[in-house]
Amino acid sequence: MPGKLYGLGLGPGNPELITLKAHRIMTSAPVIAYPAPDTGPSFARQIAEPYLRPEQVEIPIVMPMRVERYPAQDVYDAAAKDIAGHLDAGRDVAVLCEGDPFFFGSFMYLFERLEARYEVEIVPGVSSIMAGAAALRRPLTARNDILTVIPGPLDTETLRARIDASDAVAIMKVGRHFARIRDLIRDMGLIDRAGYLERVSLANERVFPLADVAQDAAPYFSLILIYKGQEDWISSLPIVTKDFSA
Amino acid sequence: MPGKLYGLGLGPGNPELITLKAHRIMTSAPVIAYPAPDTGPSFARQIAEPYLRPEQVEIPIVMPMRVERYPAQDVYDAAAKDIAGHLDAGRDVAVLCEGDPFFFGSFMYLFERLEARYEVEIVPGVSSIMAGAAALRRPLTARNDILTVIPGPLDTETLRARIDASDAVAIMKVGRHFARIRDLIRDMGLIDRAGYLERVSLANERVFPLADVAQDAAPYFSLILIYKGQEDWISSLPIVTKDFSA
Numbered sequence: 001m002p003g004k005l006y007g008l009g010l011g012p013g014n015p016e017l018i019t020l021k022a023h024r025i026m027t028s029a030p031v032i033a034y035p036a037p038d039t040g041p042s043f044a045r046q047i048a049e050p051y052l053r054p055e056q057v058e059i060p061i062v063m064p065m066r067v068e069r070y071p072a073q074d075v076y077d078a079a080a081k082d083i084a085g086h087l088d089a090g091r092d093v094a095v096l097c098e099g100d101p102f103f104f105g106s107f108m109y110l111f112e113r114l115e116a117r118y119e120v121e122i123v124p125g126v127s128s129i130m131a132g133a134a135a136l137r138r139p140l141t142a143r144n145d146i147l148t149v150i151p152g153p154l155d156t157e158t159l160r161a162r163i164d165a166s167d168a169v170a171i172m173k174v175g176r177h178f179a180r181i182r183d184l185i186r187d188m189g190l191i192d193r194a195g196y197l198e199r200v201s202l203a204n205e206r207v208f209p210l211a212d213v214a215q216d217a218a219p220y221f222s223l224i225l226i227y228k229g230q231e232d233w234i235s236s237l238p239i240v241t242k243d244f245s246a
Numbered sequence: 247m248p249g250k251l252y253g254l255g256l257g258p259g260n261p262e263l264i265t266l267k268a269h270r271i272m273t274s275a276p277v278i279a280y281p282a283p284d285t286g287p288s289f290a291r292q293i294a295e296p297y298l299r300p301e302q303v304e305i306p307i308v309m310p311m312r313v314e315r316y317p318a319q320d321v322y323d324a325a326a327k328d329i330a331g332h333l334d335a336g337r338d339v340a341v342l343c344e345g346d347p348f349f350f351g352s353f354m355y356l357f358e359r360l361e362a363r364y365e366v367e368i369v370p371g372v373s374s375i376m377a378g379a380a381a382l383r384r385p386l387t388a389r390n391d392i393l394t395v396i397p398g399p400l401d402t403e404t405l406r407a408r409i410d411a412s413d414a415v416a417i418m419k420v421g422r423h424f425a426r427i428r429d430l431i432r433d434m435g436l437i438d439r440a441g442y443l444e445r446v447s448l449a450n451e452r453v454f455p456l457a458d459v460a461q462d463a464a465p466y467f468s469l470i471l472i473y474k475g476q477e478d479w480i481s482s483l484p485i486v487t488k489d490f491s492a
Contacts, residue, residue: 009376011265019372020269021262100376101385103393108385112479115383122380124447126265126370130255130346134368137361139347139354146408147349147395154390162392165408201370233358 003087007101009125010047014201029094033059044096080113100125136195152177169226178218207242249333253347255371256293260447275340279305290342326359398423415472424464455485
């Protein structure tokens with residue numbers, strides 16, 4: 001009988017924000033796989049690290065930075081083949097995913113290749129958006145608020161229109177678009193209602209009012225939350241400042 | 247020294263989708279509080295039930311159905327006073343929240359009353375939206391997709407405009423607005439790209455293609471997910487059908 005494939009959401013980064021279910025599957029699966037850069041550690045593996053056992057087989061899915069020379073699809077093809085080998089041999093494989101597997105996650109590229117042939121279960125995880133609101137200490141949405149989640153690489157006019165039409169906004173994948181997005185938010189008169197977060201929920205998280213961030217670029221996994229048309233008591237809460245990165 | 251107040255996100259309903267952190271705090275806090283209807287069980291308490299201990303003090307925050315006779319604000323005033331009594335006596339209080347405390351959660355009404363006077367920590371939880379995508383077995387967002395979360399009670403034209411401007415859509419709090427929302431989605435030509443979910447992640451969850459749902463009303467905690475402008479392989483995946491409620 002073939003093994004079962006799991007897509008495990010491990011949450012925003014703090015190993016304690018893993019669910020009981022993901023923890024159970026991750027610690028009992030004989031094989032684990034995770035995305036990894038070609039230099040430096042895998043973020044997903046770092047979240048899981050306190051719970052991993054030395055006898056587990058590990059499959060790092062190494063994504064080279066220079067994707068134009070080594071197409072990403074080839075990497076997923078090879079990883080899917082490797083994982084399929086373990087599944088065919090009757091071994092369960094748990095794929096570790098930062099955040100949630102189906103919310104801007106690379107797990108979909110393995111799912112696409114394997115879902116028709118094997119039993120697959122997705123275990124949802126805590127999103128960095130909810131962890132961000134917890135860190136800023138402001139309720140994100142209430143009653144009939146509209147929340148829009150917008151990837152930062154989208155063009156400025158799309159960003160403006162979507163922010164305009166929402167009560168709460170999460171901008172993901174800010175990265176090198178940071179200065180352009182901050183300037184847009186300032187231009188829209190919303191700079192005092194926005195918070196900026198890096199490495200949310202981790203020991204070295206950085207949390208600031210957006211207006212206080214002087215830098216012009218940000219890490220890929222940074223996040224901006226905008227609190228717009230909300231109740232007065234919420235918008236008057238101070239956005240907390242935390243910086244443990246020094 | 248006063249106790250600490252926790253807002254614990256317990257996730258979408260399955261007790262195994264509680265995080266390790268919420269589990270640790272929930273099982274060690276001497277006092278727990280949770281929202282409850284005036285008839286029937288508390289959903290938040292049901293999620294936590296496998297882990298509760300008989301010696302924990304329980305504060306049900308009973309919200310009468312007929313709020314016009316007994317204003318909701320009075321209920322939160324009384325609950326905040328009760329909780330403050332325990333905090334003043336040095337006892338930590340964990341407030342159990344379905345889903346995430348700051349994502350359409352009633353915890354904000356306690357937070358509003360207590361955050362200035364006591365230490366408060368928010369523990370984020372798994373959203374029913376991510377659990378919904380896992381249950382439907384379709385990736386919700388990829389690359390530069392825009393996700394919009396819309397409360398079902400909003401008017402039809404607002405719903406139409408926001409659906410139109412997004413790649414993925416989650417409609418929460420569907421309830422008695424179900425027929426109107428389904429008709430709108432059909433009118434927009436998206437009925438075959440939408441899934442309907444009740445009690446997601448619970449043993450008796452119901453998951454259907456929206457086109458197959460004949461009923462004209464839905465429970466309050468039901469959810470519609472629309473997969474719009476996504477990659478072909480995603481939108482061509484069959485939406486799974488699960489009904490264990492019989």
